[in-house]
Amino acid sequence: MAEKVLMKGNEAVAEAAIRAGCRHYFAYPITPQSELIEYMAKRMPQVGGCFLQAESEVAAINMVFGAAACGVRVMTSSSSPGISLKQEGISYIAASRLPAVIVNVQRGGPGLGNIAPMQCDYFQSTRGGGHGDYYTPVLAPSSVQEFADMAAEAFRIAERYRTPVLIFADGMLGQMMEPVVFEDDYGPTADSSEWALGNRSQTKRQNHIVNSLFIDPYELKEKTEKLFEVYDEIRKNEVRYEMYNVDAGPKYLAVATGTAARVVKTAIDELKDQGIEIGLVRPISLWPFPYEAVAAAARGVKRVFTIELNMGQMVEDVRLAVAGSSPVEHIGKAGGVVFTPVETINLLRERCQ
Amino acid sequence: MRLIAKRPEGLTKTRLTYCPGCLHGVAHRIIAEAMDELGITDRTIGIAPVGCAVFAYNFFSCDMIQSPHGRAPAMATGIKRARPDCVVFTYQGDGDLAAIGTAEIVHAANRNEKIAVFFVNNAIYGMTGGQMAPTTLPGMKATTAPYGRDVEDTGYPIRVCELLSTLKMTYYVERVSLLSPKEIIKAKKAVKKALKYNAEGRGFTLVEMISTCPTNWGMDPLKSREWARENMLPVFPVGVFRDRGTEKEPAISEKKAS
Numbered sequence: 001m002a003e004k005v006l007m008k009g010n011e012a013v014a015e016a017a018i019r020a021g022c023r024h025y026f027a028y029p030i031t032p033q034s035e036l037i038e039y040m041a042k043r044m045p046q047v048g049g050c051f052l053q054a055e056s057e058v059a060a061i062n063m064v065f066g067a068a069a070c071g072v073r074v075m076t077s078s079s080s081p082g083i084s085l086k087q088e089g090i091s092y093i094a095a096s097r098l099p100a101v102i103v104n105v106q107r108g109g110p111g112l113g114n115i116a117p118m119q120c121d122y123f124q125s126t127r128g129g130g131h132g133d134y135y136t137p138v139l140a141p142s143s144v145q146e147f148a149d150m151a152a153e154a155f156r157i158a159e160r161y162r163t164p165v166l167i168f169a170d171g172m173l174g175q176m177m178e179p180v181v182f183e184d185d186y187g188p189t190a191d192s193s194e195w196a197l198g199n200r201s202q203t204k205r206q207n208h209i210v211n212s213l214f215i216d217p218y219e220l221k222e223k224t225e226k227l228f229e230v231y232d233e234i235r236k237n238e239v240r241y242e243m244y245n246v247d248a249g250p251k252y253l254a255v256a257t258g259t260a261a262r263v264v265k266t267a268i269d270e271l272k273d274q275g276i277e278i279g280l281v282r283p284i285s286l287w288p289f290p291y292e293a294v295a296a297a298a299r300g301v302k303r304v305f306t307i308e309l310n311m312g313q314m315v316e317d318v319r320l321a322v323a324g325s326s327p328v329e330h331i332g333k334a335g336g337v338v339f340t341p342v343e344t345i346n347l348l349r350e351r352c353q
Numbered sequence: 354m355r356l357i358a359k360r361p362e363g364l365t366k367t368r369l370t371y372c373p374g375c376l377h378g379v380a381h382r383i384i385a386e387a388m389d390e391l392g393i394t395d396r397t398i399g400i401a402p403v404g405c406a407v408f409a410y411n412f413f414s415c416d417m418i419q420s421p422h423g424r425a426p427a428m429a430t431g432i433k434r435a436r437p438d439c440v441v442f443t444y445q446g447d448g449d450l451a452a453i454g455t456a457e458i459v460h461a462a463n464r465n466e467k468i469a470v471f472f473v474n475n476a477i478y479g480m481t482g483g484q485m486a487p488t489t490l491p492g493m494k495a496t497t498a499p500y501g502r503d504v505e506d507t508g509y510p511i512r513v514c515e516l517l518s519t520l521k522m523t524y525y526v527e528r529v530s531l532l533s534p535k536e537i538i539k540a541k542k543a544v545k546k547a548l549k550y551n552a553e554g555r556g557f558t559l560v561e562m563i564s565t566c567p568t569n570w571g572m573d574p575l576k577s578r579e580w581a582r583e584n585m586l587p588v589f590p591v592g593v594f595r596d597r598g599t600e601k602e603p604a605i606s607e608k609k610a611s
């Protein structure tokens with residue numbers, strides 16, 4: 001059993017990525033993810049990896065693009081405005097069918113917003129984010145341990161389906177300290193010899209071309225349909241969620257993810273003691289969204305609450321899932337103001353009358 | 354029978370998509386010939402830009418990748434860091450390199466990133482139909498400068514070689530022209546040097562090639578070469594701006610300042 005260490009989420013995900021075999025990392029500083037880039041700056045040289053502070057997020061994602069095309073495990077991280085800047089590159093990476101991991105330690109928005117934790121990049125994260133017809137798998141941790149574990153998981157998904165994968169964290173998860181245990185064997189990098197760029201003087205293989213331009217509309221149509229076949233596979237295999245307090249058939253259902261879900265769990269425990277039963281579905285994969293799990297858990301409940309650190313984004317997916325079988329309400333807050341447990345308890349109790 | 358010309362191995366058999374008389378084809382040819390002569394094609398990774406040369410990934414026979422507009426130097430950085438044993442080159446137009454991609458080229462040069470950049474300057478945006486480029490000459494007409502480029506309003510042409518050679522670490526920067534066979538022979542020497550330096554892992558190399566765009570300039574190929582000689586070369590003089598390979602003392606000592 002590996003030893004437990006106390007770490008910030010930003011550092012834990014960086015360490016876990018390195019242990020998962022990530023040896024290339026390119027990023028640009030931004031709060032509240034700076035501990036991540038700083039940790040990489042310190043650790044990468046110690047393991048013979050490549051750390052490079054890029055001139056911008058745009059440059060960083062294109063460095064990732066280049067390294068990913070060579071078949072190496074590569075990661076970048078940023079926070080909301082920086083993730084916006086990366087979107088053209090993420091679209092190209094998705095279209096070029098390359099694996100890469102992108103960590104978003106979200107902050108308040110829109111605009112320069114602030115540096116408080118928020119979940120207001122939900123739409124951007126789950127709807128492709130950049131231009132064109134594509135998605136990226138999105139994993140949302142709600143503890144430092146889970147944040148760390150997701151590094152290896154994100155690489156596994158990225159390589160299996162040859163797609164960029166997003167980790168959807170926030171400033172709270174990035175900066176709070178919790179005990180974390182690292183695994184040391186995360187498995188080898190997937191075989192990329194069929195498509196990766198590199199030195200072919202030994203193998204004498206045919207030259208490889210990595211490209212996302214398909215000028216003939218029928219060719220682009222075919223490529224996009226292929227991409228969506230991959231997405232169908234991802235939808236089939238990679239839906240993740242946690243159910244909490246649902247077995248006893250609660251009268252109410254909450255849906256919350258990440259940092260918000262932590263607070264909601266506390267509230268659920270407290271309200272249970274007061275005789276109010278609320279179940280929780282915590283989506284862990286935001287794309288693909290656990291529509292079926294939410295639909296099943298919502299069957300027969302009086303009301304569904306979606307609790308988010310934003311003005312109402314995931315609630316749209318919850319409504320799609322629930323499909324009118326019960327009323328769906330959004331409980332949220334803008335500005336990076338995180339719910340306190342007491343506040344959440346009171347809010348939920350009021351609405352369960 | 355004596356063989357006097359052949360398709361270089363560095364090019365595929367795919368027909369080029371450039372307009373008749375366009376010099377992009379010449380630039381491709383000399384890069385491919387240089388790869389052949391250095392014997393590096395099977396360990397070279399080329400990056401196609403967004404611009405008329407976007408299909409370069411079909412034309413060169415080395416491993417190829419297509420980059421977002423202007424980001425080729427960043428992409429090349431990622432590739433070189435992942436595959437240090439490969440020769441990595443970008444092929445970029447003036448809009449790609451000197452407008453949207455200004456930050457990436459400046460920082461790649463400043464890091465002395467071990468990549469070769471082939472920069473084709475035709476003073477215009479070719480692919481999108483003749484809009485003003487950062488290299489468009491004063492007074493020169495473009496579809497987005499219909500009254501001619503007014504330097505008071507849109508600035509003077511950016512001289513990339515002059516700019517990048519002010520950076521301390523940049524290894525090799527030369528401007529050549531593709532306007533006559535004699536100049537093309539010289540250009541090829543520069544291209545070969547740039548690739549050789551990169552094959553030897555020395556540092557950032559850039560060769561700017563003064564080129565033409567007969568289609569968007571509205572001239573026949575010969576006239577466009579004359580026009581470029583008369584109008585572009587005075588603003589963009591050819592020459593070596595930096596060659597640390599020939600300096601007795603390296604421009605900077607390798608170690609960090611105390």
Ligand SMILES: Cc1ncc(C[n+]2csc(CCOP(=O)(O)OP(=O)(O)O)c2C)c(N)n1
Nearest residue numbers: 403404405422446447448449477478479480
């Ligand atoms: C982000 C983005 N902005 C704009 C374009 C449109 N675009 C395509 S090529 C081009 C200009 C290319 O000009 P240049 O780099 O001079 O190359 P040339 O075509 O002259 O060889 C532009 C603006 C694009 N594809 N992507």
Ligand code: SF4
Nearest residue numbers: 371372375405479566
């Ligand atoms: S538009 Fe100009 S630069 Fe482009 S291929 Fe035609 S002549 Fe060449």
